[in-house]
Amino acid sequence: MQKFIKILLLMLSCFSSCCSSPVDQDSNQKPLWTTSLTDGGLIFGTFPVINTELGILFIGAEGNKRTLFFIDKANGAIKWRWSDYFSSAEDVYVSSVHLFQNKCTFYNIGNIYSLDLEKGTSVWRIAKRGGGIDGISGLGTTFFYANDTNLEQGNLINQQTEKFFSIENPTGYRMFINAPLAFINQNSDTILLTTRGGLQLMNSTAVPSYLLLYNLTKRQLLYDSVQQDNTRFGLPEIVGNKVYMALGLSLQCNDLQTGRLLWRKKFESNFIRSGLTISDGKVFAGCEDTNFYCLDAETGNILWQLNGIVGGSHKPFVMNGVVYFTRTYLYAVDINTGQILWKRECPEQAQNGSVYFFGRVTGSDGKIYVQSYKSAYCYKAAR
Numbered sequence: 001m002q003k004f005i006k007i008l009l010l011m012l013s014c015f016s017s018c019c020s021s022p023v024d025q026d027s028n029q030k031p032l033w034t035t036s037l038t039d040g041g042l043i044f045g046t047f048p049v050i051n052t053e054l055g056i057l058f059i060g061a062e063g064n065k066r067t068l069f070f071i072d073k074a075n076g077a078i079k080w081r082w083s084d085y086f087s088s089a090e091d092v093y094v095s096s097v098h099l100f101q102n103k104c105t106f107y108n109i110g111n112i113y114s115l116d117l118e119k120g121t122s123v124w125r126i127a128k129r130g131g132g133i134d135g136i137s138g139l140g141t142t143f144f145y146a147n148d149t150n151l152e153q154g155n156l157i158n159q160q161t162e163k164f165f166s167i168e169n170p171t172g173y174r175m176f177i178n179a180p181l182a183f184i185n186q187n188s189d190t191i192l193l194t195t196r197g198g199l200q201l202m203n204s205t206a207v208p209s210y211l212l213l214y215n216l217t218k219r220q221l222l223y224d225s226v227q228q229d230n231t232r233f234g235l236p237e238i239v240g241n242k243v244y245m246a247l248g249l250s251l252q253c254n255d256l257q258t259g260r261l262l263w264r265k266k267f268e269s270n271f272i273r274s275g276l277t278i279s280d281g282k283v284f285a286g287c288e289d290t291n292f293y294c295l296d297a298e299t300g301n302i303l304w305q306l307n308g309i310v311g312g313s314h315k316p317f318v319m320n321g322v323v324y325f326t327r328t329y330l331y332a333v334d335i336n337t338g339q340i341l342w343k344r345e346c347p348e349q350a351q352n353g354s355v356y357f358f359g360r361v362t363g364s365d366g367k368i369y370v371q372s373y374k375s376a377y378c379y380k381a382a383r
Contacts, residue, residue: 029342029344029379029380030347031347031377031378031379032076032367032378032379032380033075033076033377033378034076034347034375034376034377034378035069035071035076035077035078035375035376035377036374036375037058037059037060037061037067037069037371037374037375037376038060038061038062038374038375039061039062039063041061042061042354042355042373042374043059043060043061043066043371043373043374044061044066044091045059045061045066045091045092045093046059046092046093046094046095046359047059047068047092047094047106047359048094048095048096048097048315048359048360049359049360049361049362049369049370049371050097050099050104050362051362051363051364051369052099052102052104052117054070054079054102054117054118055070055071055072055073055079055117056070056071056073056362056369056376057069057070057071057104057117058071058371058376059092059359059371060081060376062081062083064088064089065083065085065088066083066085066090066091066092067081067082067083068081068082068083068115069081069376070082070117070120071376073364073367073369073378076376076378079120080119080120081120082115082120082121082122084113084121084122084125085108085111085113086111086125086127090108090109090111091109092108092109093108093109093134094106094107094108094134094135095134095135095179095235096135096136096137096179096235097136098136098137098138098143100138100140100141100156102116102117102118103115103116103117103123103156104117105136105138105143105156106134106136107134107135107136107145107179108134109134110127110128110147111125111126111127111128112125112126112128112136112143112145112154112161113125113126114156123156124159126154126159126161128147128161134179135178135179135235136179137179137180137181137182138156138182139182139183139184139190141155141156141157142154142155142156142182142190143156144179144180144182144192145179146176146177146178146179146180146194147163148169148176149166149167149168149169149175149176149177150163150165150166150177151163151164151165151166151177151180151192151194151214152164153216164216164219165214165221167196169198172200172201172202173198173199173200173201173207174198174199174201175196175197175198175207176196176197176198177194177195177196177212178194178195178196178235179194179235180192180193180194180214181193181194181236181238182216183238188217189215189216189217189218190215190216190217191213191214191215191216191222192213192214192216193211193212193213193214193236193238193243193256194212194214194236195209195210195211195212195227195233195235195236195245196209196210196212196224197209197210197233208226208227208228209226209227209228209233209247210224210225210226210227211223211224211225211227211236211243211245211254211259212224212225213256213257213259223258223259225254225259225260227247227252227254227261228247228248228250233245233246233247233248233272234246234247234271234272234274234275234276235275237275237276237277237278238256239278239297240256241255241256241257242254242255242256242262242297243255243256244276244278244283244297245276246270246271246272246274246275246276246285247264248270249266249267249268249269249270250264250265250266250267251264251265251267251271251276251283251285251293251295251300252264252265252300253297253300263299263300264300265295265300265301265302267287267289267293268287268289269287269288269289270287270288271285271286271287271288271313272288273288273313273314274286274287274288274313274314274315274316275314275315276315277315277316277317277318277323278297279318279323279335280318280321280335281296281297281298282294282295282296282297282303282335283295283296283297283300284316284318284323284325284335285313285316286309286313286314286316286325286327287313288313290307290308290309290310290327291305291306291307291308291309292305292306292309292313292325292327292331292333293305294323294335294338303338304337304338305338306331306333306338306340309327309331310327310328313325313327314326314327314358314359314360314361315360316361317360317361317362317363318335319363319364319368319381319383320381320382320383321334321335321336321383322334322335322341322381322382322383323335324361324363324368324370324382325361326357326358326359326360326361326370328356328357329343329344329345329346329356329357330343330344330346330357330361330368330370330379331343331344332368332381332382341382341383342382344357344379346372346377347377348372348374348375349372352374354373355372355373355374356372356373357370357371357372357377358371358372358373359371363381366380366381367379367380367381368380368381
């Protein structure tokens with residue numbers, strides 16, 4: 001009888017070990033390296049974590065200046081710092097960059113900067129007098145951005161810029177157009193996809209949102225398709241012949257060639273801050289209702305969701321069948337099952353509750369790179 005009880009206890013122990021949560025098993029894993037990105041204060045502003053062959057680019061702060069830090073992937077050593085803005089008090093709100101031949105070009109609050117990633121110096125700077133959404137895209141030596149109600153292009157070699165498309169800005173309204181996504185079609189034409197909208201100034205009511213496709217080679221508007229009345233929208237993503245984007249309380253998919261709506265899925269809150277990531281036939285996005293969703297990219301049906309993921313949402317990152325994202329914590333989730341493989345708390349959070357993970361995640365070669373409001377971190381990937 002005693003022998004039977006021992007065997008039973010051993011079986012229960014093995015069962016408990018096999019079925020315990022991977023979050024509990026792995027909750028104490030330490031980062032491979034940590035690098036401070038400030039001189040003591042907190043980081044304010046936004047800049048996507050950029051993963052290049054030469055290193056990783058993070059936003060940080062020194063004194064009152066927003067500073068970019070270029071970090072060695074292997075050991076976290078700082079290769080260089082950059083803060084050569086037109087104004088020492090210039091805020092940084094950058095949503096995307098254009099990388100070409102070890103040059104990083106970005107548009108920030110009306111100014112354009114191009115950095116040499118090897119040297120950590122400014123290649124050139126262009127002061128624009130407009131404003132607009134702080135994103136940029138590019139094809140080779142040509143970059144594209146939005147400046148107020150205009151779409152403009154520039155040349156990385158000679159820094160010449162040109163306005164090539166404008167939308168109307170009627171009296172009593174504040175209209176805007178987003179930075180376009182650029183691609184080459186089957187006819188070798190340069191095609192630009194963007195969204196536009198605006199506000200009625202008297203009551204700050206949003207005007208209808210439009211999805212716009214423009215042939216730059218032929219200087220021809222292909223479509224300017226209204227999507228939904230009185231709502232906000234996020235930046236679109238192109239995958240194959242489809243466009244995915246957040247619009248108001250919805251995620252939706254459109255046909256790239258025609259702008260025709262293919263599906264739209266409504267939710268309790270919006271995804272404007274999160275952005276979308278499309279990978280492996282799935283759409284990943286964190287909603288402001290504190291849930292994280294995985295949708296079928298073909299139908300828009302919810303495949304799985306994680307409830308009660310607190311904190312602000314940011315664009316997810318997918319690598320080797322795992323989706324990573326920050327919402328106060330750093331999460332690693334299986335893309336097929338929605339199982340949380342592990343969850344990391346920022347090591348600095350125990351001492352300062354205001355310091356937690358934020359922004360986009362990136363990774364390569366079995367490593368994940370992320371930042372908090374004070375430091376950069378490297379973790380071993382879940383797979």
